[in-house]
Amino acid sequence: MTPDAMPSLAPLLAAIAQRIGAAHVLTEPADMAPFLHEERGLYQGRAPAVLRPGSTEEVAFVVEACARAGVPIVPQGGNTGLVGGQMPFGEVLVSLARLDRIRAVDPVDMTMTVEAGCILDNVHKAAEAAGCLFPLHIASQGSCRIGGNLASNAGGTAVLRYGNAKDLVLGLEVVLADGRVWNGMKRLRKNNAGYDLKPLFLGTEGTLGIITAAVLKLFPQPAQRTTAFLAVPDPASALALLKRLRGEAGDALTTFELMAAFGVETVLTHMPGTVRPLADRYDWYVLAELSAPTRAFDLGALMEEALGAAMEAGEVLDAVIAASEAQAANLWRLREDMSEAQKHEGGSIKHDVSVPVSRVPEFLERALPACLAALPGLRPCPFGHVGDGNIHFNLSQPVGMEKAAFIGLWERFNRIVHDIVTEMDGSIAAEHGIGILKREELAHYADPVALDLMHRLKAALDPAGLLNPGKVLSNGR
């Protein structure tokens, strides 16, 4: 049934309150507001209630009770998603935030067992305390929660070396659509005992089950790190430099981010305390970092030598290598503050796309003029994980244009950018997911056979369509 056709929820909510505590069943608008307001302001959620279960068993109780009553649910972690996947539009919201225990850290197995509501930064800290590294790093790490990271298969700045969120998972615990719990909390590096069920829930945005806990892979903590900020002539040179650094440093190359001048200048203009890293201004910049868990070789010397050769080859125009932790932190801010800084420049139409790594320059050569032709004065702000072929192709509004009018052009720019991406055999959703923002785009571009398979999975795991309905896939077919 549609949310608006739901019968009175009073008996259901009373039963749930009895189990999880009345204090954790929110129905007052003021109490619910933080869960229904989405940071970018693209969506205003609506929910008859926000439920805050405190354990896997309580989540299972809530889901089963809602399933029996035919009431649809939207699960939510830290409410930081960028595509509206965490927003209810009339459904009951189930917050995982109270499931925030770190159950175990094992530095011999290099694993950590966490509940879905753990804030990502707390996962980092617990790993560090055990002398390990959990390498998922994204801008929202101070408030996003690991369950949401896994459900959306988050990416970030360390994917180049460590993979996406889904690559960092050994085990999962999931509440299924009917309230049963699947306990897949193995901490095994190898397991071919039947179908691997984890991928059903990693990156499927809570539409096939609700992740309540996970066993994460840990890595050795870096013993040394060297960070460089470089000016490059163009994206093709950045790719040549990527190849060079990988050849020299192998897996020690852990970050390689490309940025256009507009984004860097925007950070320098709006973000207090940031410092211009190079004397001159250039069109394109790269943030590169080497790190390794050993001191058996000198990464600083390796970086200097590689950059010297790259400058001789014309791949690099100017470079600075951080001489201190504080300098490194400043260089990182030029990349990490980019989304925040962009807010000061008015509306931003964002695309999170990927193409084969080798085709990033071609993508930019085609997409930039196409967008500028569509709206003179547009200020493109492309940046991102060039080593993954993933560009955040953001477009800041022309100076003086009305923000709402600009945001109204979103679909038009979608068509321009996503047509090019699709022609280049790329993806319209590299690391932010589909949610509601890109659902129609997915339906527009996806192979019909692939869409049919996705709908079959949805029907097999959530036949009543009660889990995060209308996200990723349209209701019905």
Added chain:
Amino acid sequence: MTPDAMPSLAPLLAAIAQRIGAAHVLTEPADMAPFLHEERGLYQGRAPAVLRPGSTEEVAFVVEACARAGVPIVPQGGNTGLVGGQMPFGEVLVSLARLDRIRAVDPVDMTMTVEAGCILDNVHKAAEAAGCLFPLHIASQGSCRIGGNLASNAGGTAVLRYGNAKDLVLGLEVVLADGRVWNGMKRLRKNNAGYDLKPLFLGTEGTLGIITAAVLKLFPQPAQRTTAFLAVPDPASALALLKRLRGEAGDALTTFELMAAFGVETVLTHMPGTVRPLADRYDWYVLAELSAPTRAFDLGALMEEALGAAMEAGEVLDAVIAASEAQAANLWRLREDMSEAQKHEGGSIKHDVSVPVSRVPEFLERALPACLAALPGLRPCPFGHVGDGNIHFNLSQPVGMEKAAFIGLWERFNRIVHDIVTEMDGSIAAEHGIGILKREELAHYADPVALDLMHRLKAALDPAGLLNPGKVLSNGR
């Protein structure tokens, strides 16, 4: 319908012969024999016909024709599977061997596009020719085919660094149960555009679809490599050494294999040309290899220093570092020839199990005496990928026992070994899969919720149950 209740296949086979060529529809027992004989002799296959389509389109035609006729199919690659997953028991066999083109190698994107029938060694060679590495290494690489490797999620000696087969895949092309083709041949490093469908077909042993092609990840070729063969006091010392080498070498540690004395002695006894690597005999050995795509640091010196410290710490009793490629090859043979050598010692009951890495010593301490108590004179031959927690827990028969009588004890040893593994939260199938050999074991040990999810996937993707029926899961529920 069951294979034995199938109507005359003559019209179906005639239609298929018209499409793929009569020469590729085998029905004579002598022609079919190589496809129906399984190397370990555990199973003798039966099939009314062996079909050898030559392209994805022909596979799709065959599958659709069989689906319309309600005729079940078993797909087969190189016929090297260790659990009988590739064996028909009355079904039509579809060999993928003729789909053996390497469609493309891209050293910039570090990808290779291959058809399912490519022999793994040919994939290695094509990668090498482009200056790259495809790091899946298993004993059968001279005859196994990549489609089978992916369908069974093969493991091998490089998983420690590079992951299992499924971790090496960016894109897939699959013929579905109804003959439709899913083209998921993206060569993207990041793609969150809807549900990831690849895991449905990786490691599911052809029960949900038939892989016809794949985009594989490549890696930089090692520029240096150093191989050591070590005697260690016990498995716990091996784990300490693993931790030490990882701490010193980071990702340059690409192989770490544990072997019991019996296996090494068996190789030295039966395999011509092998050379005893250390002066004395010990109970446990380790083969360790460091490799890196750069010469920026000296792996040989790093290995020497780490092993020196390990000997001082009592983790290593004796060691040899290969001084030449030929010596390294000999050290590798002591590990790689182990399964082959074991054939000379009569029957072998094999278990392919995993436990959390930290618990490998405990597993061996429990499983070895339990098996010896069950059959005095038994000669255990445990070896394997200790860094992945994966032990090939093989048991050679007592000297003089009749082979058939020994093999008849397989289920009894299964119960002993798999009970211990399950109590230790391990897996009864680490890298060889389930097939038919372990199907009842899976049904016995698997969580009922997990089994239910697997059956739901099977019903969603192959509702008529025509793809590799009875493998992994029982027919019906």
